[in-house]
Amino acid sequence: MGLDYVLRDIPELKVKMSLVPETTVVNVLNQPNPTPLAVGTAKLFGSNYKNHWLLVYAYGYNQDGKLFFKAYDNHGRYQAVVPASQTIGCVWIKKQDIS
Secondary structure, rough: OOHHHOOOOOOOEEEHHHHHHOHHHHHHHOOOOOOOEEEEEEEHHOOOOEEEEEEEEEEEEEOOOOEEEEEEEEOOOOOOOEEEEEEEOOOEEOOOOOO
């Protein structure tokens, strides 16, 4: 069962996804009413989380200009910092006007 199934009776909410978190997370979090995103980490890209989902709520750039995400990691860390280069795929819920 996925988010589409869970939200099937709420027409104003739409599940969105992207394979490129580096651009998508920045775009979604820069909107006037930003929403957090579920972002996948990848063992293949060197993530200490291996293949795992994080709830990303902020982003920034380190002193070398590399993008990172601040996230809740579902292991109790609510200020985890993860390099964007270690992520793949993201999912978020978007409110749409149905009038």
